[in-house]
Amino acid sequence: MSAFFDIIFSSHFGYSVLRVSTPILFAALGALISDKAGVINIALEGIMLMSALTGVIFSAITGSAFFGLFMAVLIGGFVGLSLGYFSLNLKTNVILAAVAINLIAIGGTVFVLYLVAGDKGISSSLASKVLPKIDIPGLKSIPGLGPILSGHNVLTYLAFLSVLFIWFFLYKTPLGLRIRAVGENEHAADSVGISVVKTRYIALVISGALAGFGGAYMSMGYVSWFSRDMTAGRGFIALAAEAMGGATPIGCMLTSLLFGFFDALSNSLQSLKIPYEFVSMLPYVATVVGLVLYTIRKTEKIRRIQERAAEAGGA
Amino acid sequence: MTKSQRLFEVYRTGLAIIIALLIALVIILLVSDVPWEAMKIFLFGPLDSLRHFGNVLEMMVPLLFTGLAISVMFSASQFNLGAEGAFFFGAIGAAFVAVNWNLPPVIHPAVAILWGGLIGSIFCGIPGFLKVKWGSSELVSSLMFNYIAYFFGLYLINYFLRDVNAGAMVSYPLAESAKLIMIIPKTKVHFGIIIAALMVVFTAVFLYRTRWGYRIQVIGKNLRFARYAGINTGRAIILSQVLGGFIAGMGGSIELLGLYRRFSWQLLPGYGWTGVIVAILARNNPIYVPVAAFFLAYMRIGADIMSRSTDMPNEFVSIIQAVIIILIAASSFLSKQRHKIVVKEAIS
Numbered sequence: 001m002s003a004f005f006d007i008i009f010s011s012h013f014g015y016s017v018l019r020v021s022t023p024i025l026f027a028a029l030g031a032l033i034s035d036k037a038g039v040i041n042i043a044l045e046g047i048m049l050m051s052a053l054t055g056v057i058f059s060a061i062t063g064s065a066f067f068g069l070f071m072a073v074l075i076g077g078f079v080g081l082s083l084g085y086f087s088l089n090l091k092t093n094v095i096l097a098a099v100a101i102n103l104i105a106i107g108g109t110v111f112v113l114y115l116v117a118g119d120k121g122i123s124s125s126l127a128s129k130v131l132p133k134i135d136i137p138g139l140k141s142i143p144g145l146g147p148i149l150s151g152h153n154v155l156t157y158l159a160f161l162s163v164l165f166i167w168f169f170l171y172k173t174p175l176g177l178r179i180r181a182v183g184e185n186e187h188a189a190d191s192v193g194i195s196v197v198k199t200r201y202i203a204l205v206i207s208g209a210l211a212g213f214g215g216a217y218m219s220m221g222y223v224s225w226f227s228r229d230m231t232a233g234r235g236f237i238a239l240a241a242e243a244m245g246g247a248t249p250i251g252c253m254l255t256s257l258l259f260g261f262f263d264a265l266s267n268s269l270q271s272l273k274i275p276y277e278f279v280s281m282l283p284y285v286a287t288v289v290g291l292v293l294y295t296i297r298k299t300e301k302i303r304r305i306q307e308r309a310a311e312a313g314g315a
Numbered sequence: 316m317t318k319s320q321r322l323f324e325v326y327r328t329g330l331a332i333i334i335a336l337l338i339a340l341v342i343i344l345l346v347s348d349v350p351w352e353a354m355k356i357f358l359f360g361p362l363d364s365l366r367h368f369g370n371v372l373e374m375m376v377p378l379l380f381t382g383l384a385i386s387v388m389f390s391a392s393q394f395n396l397g398a399e400g401a402f403f404f405g406a407i408g409a410a411f412v413a414v415n416w417n418l419p420p421v422i423h424p425a426v427a428i429l430w431g432g433l434i435g436s437i438f439c440g441i442p443g444f445l446k447v448k449w450g451s452s453e454l455v456s457s458l459m460f461n462y463i464a465y466f467f468g469l470y471l472i473n474y475f476l477r478d479v480n481a482g483a484m485v486s487y488p489l490a491e492s493a494k495l496i497m498i499i500p501k502t503k504v505h506f507g508i509i510i511a512a513l514m515v516v517f518t519a520v521f522l523y524r525t526r527w528g529y530r531i532q533v534i535g536k537n538l539r540f541a542r543y544a545g546i547n548t549g550r551a552i553i554l555s556q557v558l559g560g561f562i563a564g565m566g567g568s569i570e571l572l573g574l575y576r577r578f579s580w581q582l583l584p585g586y587g588w589t590g591v592i593v594a595i596l597a598r599n600n601p602i603y604v605p606v607a608a609f610f611l612a613y614m615r616i617g618a619d620i621m622s623r624s625t626d627m628p629n630e631f632v633s634i635i636q637a638v639i640i641i642l643i644a645a646s647s648f649l650s651k652q653r654h655k656i657v658v659k660e661a662i663s
Contacts, residue, residue, distance in 0.1 A: 090642075090648060091650075100636075103592075104633055107630040107631070107633020107634065108633055284463050288445075288456050288463070291451050291456060292456075295449040
């Protein structure tokens, strides 16, 4: 047991929590934006996978990691746009359209990988680039926290900054207000002249672009290659993180860190002779437990409000 | 649905499939160095020998089960995507029975399949229960349960069933008495296809001819109406998810007992996802599930044969499948024509 606590309280562990939370946080923020506009985006998983491959291919072609990142985000936004086209214009059920996108991603990435790299499993034959790690001056010298916070990938810092950006965007800009209005009550939003379809398009494009950042991080930061199914359900975990985070940017960050904690734990515990399959299950079990606890609390709250309303009505 | 509307749906589905196939042919034309050869093999390869056609029927069996499972679960308008995990874990349950127990033939596979089904029903039932009880999204929890099923299943195989002498991570051999018999000589088509046919009839009768099936249909069409009509919606929803999970778990067990000597799956097989396409093609109607499963199996085997004999990787099938889902699920695809038909009928 003491070995267990040694692992958790080491600065190395803290560092790896931030490292593994990054892709989940990007995708959870993506889930947040589309949820705020009233659309469930389960295509995040597939978008991350496609963006991860796009980043690898374009960074290998151009030799620039940042161009790879740019293309990954562009593809992410484009797939978000297509999801919008399918669900808003063609009126396909958005969940089924997203299942279709995820299926394309699973098969399509292997298909493209085979055409480009001649391998169906991993992109190691491509000389793809990695986004740099950066040291922020001052951060390193904070006692205790320094080694945890400093020296991360540039996208890790961007992910946590995005929490602020997204908060500002959703609550302090006119477009953010429109997105929330459309999600809250589309008919009311429509009646005051907000274009519901246009607003949802915008939300889905941003959502896809954020997942694109997450995908780029997977193949150009977390590791330095693309392998098939490398996102391993992180897009789905992000959906749960968003729901559990109470659909707020800060909540998303906290729950993403929680899942990151379990993910990092599953990596670290493997050294403690606990079966790896068991430990790999942890993030997913934690997600279900967290989701259920969150919804229990929510239904309790609604019940209490209703009771109070009934009492007030009776009096 | 009136007869002409049903005919129109057939026409709409056919058109979606033709568009998807045209896209497939364009992709082949762009990618392959031997496009005509590749196209010919893709479209007609499954028919060129009994063995290849047998492959189509083998592939059809798991798709029949997951397609039925998802049709039942989606009929209650629940987006439970747990068939994937239920299929995988059902097979593991069956592997335990097939390896550890000593039973006479016929009874042995029957027990193994029922056990696999029971375990599958737990995996799809829990998300249904959580949804009914607390409103937790069945979509998210079932997706998580797929991964739980995967890792927990690997754990069980690795620590309780693993044959250390076999080299790879596989289970002990399944008992001969537990295996399903082959029914078409020179192919690996096994008795599972007959069980699948029986399940098609069973689910069709259940959904369209029983009280519970009717309740599930009403819930699927309009939950509030069902509630006001006095249907115990919670119980019916859970029943539909449990039944769906049972069918998916049976499917996994049958796939294992019909085609494998040991449990050797290292990855989730993906049939749960393909089952979604089957269910969409069949409009959640069990009677149409065999047609949809046959079509998808045919296409996959065609692509497999093509990838073995030409330079085309078979994964491009996923693109065709996605186009089909989107077009068929798109309610505005050909909606003007549908509108015309409805109006014409109303007037005459």
